[in-house]
Structures are given as C-alpha cells and as structure tokens.
Amino acid sequence: xxxxxxxxxxxxxxxxxxxxxxxxxxxxxxxxxxxxxxxxxxxxxxxxxxxxxxxxxxxxxxxxxxxxxxxxxxxxxxxxxxxxxxxxxxxxxxxxxxxxxxxxxxxxxxxxxxxxxxxxxxxxxxxxxxxxxxxxxxxxxxxxxxxxxxxxxxxxxxxxxxxxxxxxxxxxxxxxxxxxxxxxxxxxxxxxxxxxxxxxxxxxxxxx
Amino acid sequence: xxxxxxxxxxxxxxxxxxxxxxxxxxxxxxxxxxxxxxxxxxxxxxxxxxxxxxxxxxxxxxxxxxxxxxxxxxxxxxxxxxxxxxxxxxxxxxxxxxxxxxxxxxxxxxxxxxxxxxxxxxxxxxxxxxxxxxxxxxxxxxxxxxxxxxxxxxxxxxxxxxxxxxxxxxxxxxxxxxxxxxxxxxxxxxxxxxxxxxxxxxxxxxxxxxxxxxxxxxxxxxxxxxxxxxxxxxxxxxxxxxxxxxxxxxxxxxxxxxxxxxxxxxxxxxxxxxxxxxxxxxxxxxxxxxxxxxxxxx
Numbered sequence: 178x179x180x181x182x183x184x185x186x187x188x189x190x191x192x193x194x195x196x197x198x199x200x201x202x203x204x205x206x207x208x209x210x211x212x213x214x215x216x217x218x219x220x221x222x223x224x225x226x227x228x229x230x231x232x233x234x235x236x237x238x239x240x241x242x243x244x245x246x247x248x249x250x251x252x253x254x255x256x257x258x259x260x261x262x263x264x265x266x267x268x269x270x271x272x273x274x275x276x277x278x279x280x281x282x283x284x285x286x287x288x289x290x291x292x293x294x295x296x297x298x299x300x301x302x303x304x305x306x307x308x309x310x311x312x313x314x315x316x317x318x319x320x321x322x323x324x325x326x327x328x329x330x331x332x333x334x335x336x337x338x339x340x341x342x343x344x345x346x347x348x349x350x351x352x353x354x355x356x357x358x359x360x361x362x363x364x365x366x367x368x369x370x371x372x373x374x375x376x377x378x379x380x381x382x383x384x385x
Numbered sequence: 386x387x388x389x390x391x392x393x394x395x396x397x398x399x400x401x402x403x404x405x406x407x408x409x410x411x412x413x414x415x416x417x418x419x420x421x422x423x424x425x426x427x428x429x430x431x432x433x434x435x436x437x438x439x440x441x442x443x444x445x446x447x448x449x450x451x452x453x454x455x456x457x458x459x460x461x462x463x464x465x466x467x468x469x470x471x472x473x474x475x476x477x478x479x480x481x482x483x484x485x486x487x488x489x490x491x492x493x494x495x496x497x498x499x500x501x502x503x504x505x506x507x508x509x510x511x512x513x514x515x516x517x518x519x520x521x522x523x524x525x526x527x528x529x530x531x532x533x534x535x536x537x538x539x540x541x542x543x544x545x546x547x548x549x550x551x552x553x554x555x556x557x558x559x560x561x562x563x564x565x566x567x568x569x570x571x572x573x574x575x576x577x578x579x580x581x582x583x584x585x586x587x588x589x590x591x592x593x594x595x596x597x598x599x600x601x602x603x604x605x606x607x608x609x610x611x612x613x614x615x616x617x618x619x620x621x622x623x624x625x626x627x628x629x630x631x632x633x634x635x636x637x638x639x640x641x642x643x644x645x646x647x648x649x650x651x652x653x654x655x656x657x658x659x660x661x662x663x664x665x666x667x668x669x670x671x672x673x674x675x676x677x678x679x680x681x682x683x
Binding site: 185187225228229232233236237239240241243244251252253254296299300302303305306361362363365366367373 | 558561562563564565566567568569570571572573603624660661662664665670672
C-alpha cells in the first residue's frame with residue numbers, strides 16, 4: 178500500500194484542528210473516536226492505566242488491519258472531554274479528584290466494531306491491562322465551537338478559556354456542553370511552559 | 386599531570402588532519418583513519434566532528450575542493466584534470482560541487498581574481514598546515530543537559546535495515562505490524578534505533594540500523610524479526626529536540642561535552658530512543674534521547 182492512501186484525519190480535517198493563538202469559530206463535523214471514560218485527577222494511576230489501555234487498543238486495531246492489507250491510517254493525537262457533576266461548575270470550582278473525563282483518539286469511520294472486539298480479546302488473552310474492556314467507539318457532533326491554542330501548563334488553561342468565553346460573548350454566543358481539548362504535546366517530555374494544547378468548546382446562540 | 390581527554394583527543398585528531406592533507410589524492414577508509422588516530426571506528430567520526438566542528442566526509446571533500454581552487458588560480462592545467470584529482474568523475478559533477486562550495490563556477494573562479502574562498506568555521510584550510518590552536522573550538526559554550534545513567538539491559542525485537550537513514554521506515558513498518566497485530570504495542574513500549582554506522586562516513590547503501598521495540602519475554606522472533614538484548618552498562622544521555630536529520634549536531638555537542646568531562650565512549654553502538662510517533666508529530670516537535678555507551682571512569 179502506498180503512503181498516499183494512508184489517512185491522516187488531522188491533516189484531512191485541518192480546519193477542525195486549527196490552532197490559532199486567538200479564539201476563532203470552527204465547525205466540528207460528526208467524528209468517530211475510540212474512547213474510554215473515567216473520573217479523577219489526570220496523571221493518577223487509574224488515569225494512566227486507562228489512557229494506556231486506549232493506546233494499546235488503538236495500536237492493535239491499526240496494526241492488525243495493516244497486516245491484513247486493510248486501509249492504513251495515522252493514529253491521531255489524544256483528545257479529551259471534561260465535565261462536572263454539576264453543569265454550572267467549572268475547573269476552578271472543584272478539585273481534580275471530582276473531574277469526569279473521556280479520553281479519545283479520533284479513528285476513521287471505516288474501522289469496524291469487529292476490529293475493536295477482536296483487539297480487546299487479543300489484549301485480554303495476553304494478560305494486558307483489563308481496562309481495555311472499557312474502550313468503546315463513540316461519535317461526537319459538536320457543531321459550532323470556539324477554538325484556541327493554549328500554550329503553557331495545563332493549570333493555566335482557565336486564562337485561555339476566559340478569552341474564549343469573552344470572544345463567544347462578543348459573537349452573541351455562549352458555551353454549552355463539554356470542554357474539549359486536543360493534546361499536541363507529550364507532557365512527559367515537553368516542559369510545561371512549552372506544552373501546546375488546542376482548547377475547544379461548543380457554542381450556541383446566547384439566551385436573551 | 387596526565388593530559389585531559391580533551392587534550393589527548395585533540396592531539397590524536399591533529400595527527401589525522403595532517404594525514405588527511407597528505408593523502409588527499411587517494412581514497413581513505415574510515416578504518417584507516419580511525420586506526421591512525423587510535424580511536425575505535427565506532428565513535429571516531431563523532432569524535433572527529435565534535436573536535437573539528439565539521440563532519441569527516443565533508444572535511445575531506447572541502448579540502449579537495451580548496452586544493453582544486455588553488456590549482457585553478459595558480460596553474461594552467463585543464464579543469465577536467467583538476468576535477469579528477471579532486472575525486473570527481475565528470476566535469477559536471479565537479480562544477481556542481483565547486484559552485485555549491487565557492488559560489489561560482491571553476492572557470493569563473495579561474496578568470497576572476499576578486500573571488501575568494503570563504504573561510505570555513507572549522508578554521509582549517511587546505512593550504513595551511515593545521516595546528517592544535519585550530520582545534521580550540523567551542524568546548525562548553527552551550528549548556529546542554531546531559532545525564533549519565535546505568536541502563537538496564539532490555540529485551541527487544543528488531544528488524545535490520547541496511548541503506549540510507551531516510552529509508553528506515555520500511556523496517557519500522559514491518560516490526561510494528563508484526564508486534565502490533567498481536568497486541569504487543571502498548572503505553573510502555575519503547576521505540577529504539579540501534580545505530581552502527583554514521584551517514585557522514587559510511588556510504589548510504591551500507592548503513593546498518595536496527596529498528597527495535599521493547600517486548601515481553603513471551604514474544605519470539607519470526608522471519609526478519611530477531612530478538613536481542615541491548616543496553617546494560619553506563620550511558621551518557623541527552624535529548625535532541627527537532628527533526629531526525631538534525632541529530633548529528635546534537636551528537637557532536639554530546640561528544641564535546643564528554644571530552645570535557647574526561648569520559649570516553651565504549652566501542653558499542655549508540656542508541657536512539659524515539660519518544661513520539663513521527664506520523665502524527667511535526668518534525669520540530671520530535672524528541673529523541675541519544676544514548677552513548679561509556680567506558681568506566683579511569
């Protein structure tokens with residue numbers, strides 16, 4: 178298979194992964210993801226186990242498909258949604274132990290449920306992380322969103338979110354639904370001040 | 386007092402520089418030159434680059450071109466003879482190389498007295514015998530983060546690649562597909578390149594490189610995939626940030642630092658740990674840990 182046939186969803190949907198230093202409006206189409214849900218502080222043991230399980234499944238599906246001559250694709254960067262039990266709360270209000278999250282890897286539509294099932298079976302058979310059982314396929318249709326690049330440590334994200342909110346307001350829009358982020362850098366290797374993260378939040382017409 | 390590693394290296398490299406100048410007319414192999422300098426061929430090219438601040442192959446090529454320039458200026462000999470002497474088989478190849486180095490064609494250079502060869506950063510030029518002062522270079526002018534660690538031996542599955550570095554992709558694809566389809570790639574998997582040769586010295590078609598991935602004890606080899614154990618012993622480790630084709634610069638910096646610290650490499654291959662997926666990472670965001678095996682301290 179030539180590399181020209183290889184699908185890179187980030188490149189294919191460049192407009193949805195725009196990483197501007199100023200807030201901007203984007204349109205996020207219906208998108209398929211491999212996902213795993215959890216609760217608690219990012220970086221905790223459960224968190225790492227779940228993210229690890231998600232990656233193991235993603236690799237196993239891709240390589241099995243590639244081995245059998247199926248259409249090849251790039252494994253996309255990790256993305257995440259965060260939300261809180263009480264919708265009106267924000268990151269600043271509650272401790273990380275109470276954050277709900279969904280870790281996600283965007284995956285081409287042509288990857289089938291069977292492929293996920295057999296990958297999970299294979300990993301369990303090999304005695305790998307049991308969390309792989311909790312990896313699922315999900316679709317997101319976020320529609321219109323405000324999006325912006327956040328540069329720096331995760332714990333200063335609120336400054337960027339604030340700018341995004343102000344921008345939405347100017348446009349006569351308001352946030353709704355879940356905070357979404359796309360990790361462009363690997364936090365294990367990149368110093369906090371150089372971390373690049375795309376922040377996204379769905380918006381709708383502001384209530385009068 | 387005993388000479389520092391830095392001084393010992395400089396003396397030995399100076400011997401090689403003079404030897405190179407005296408033998409520009411013929412092909413010199415890496416083995417021959419490393420022997421001359423009493424270095425293991427494993428690391429000779431990297432030490433050379435670290436001390437001279439110019440890759441070995443590039444150094445020889447430049448000196449040949451500079452000599453050609455001198456001959457053009459001061460003799461009436463035909464250009465093609467001078468080209469042959471500089472190691473070029475055709476007029477065209479010589480002209481191309483000359484133009485790149487000197488910013489003008491050989492005939493322009495011959496007819497125009499105002500054109501001068503540019504001084505190279507290595508400070509060593511063909512018509513002047515190098516001295517140890519030329520090698521008083523950029524030791525420690527840049528802060529580089531380096532750590533020295535005992536590396537646990539690791540069990541890896543490898544696919545051997547022989548050929549240019551920019552074609553290692555096929556070996557990686559074969560290896561990752563073989564392991565990945567059985568669920569053997571996960572969050573703790575390490576991706577390691579074992580580098581036996583250097584592209585600045587070894588002809589591209591002969592470069593040996595093992596694409597390697599850490600595996601559990603139950604994984605066995607098959608066809609082109611072999612299992613081996615790597616690491617063990619002390620390594621100097623530094624991180625390279627950016628595209629893979631810039632790794633050579635960081636290697637040079639690391640070797641300069643080692644000399645300054647009086648540490649010598651062990652005659653074993655260097656290891657490269659790739660920390661991102663190059664498929665989904667922009668070249669400038671790539672991070673690679675370079676690991677150089679060290680001899681025990683004296």
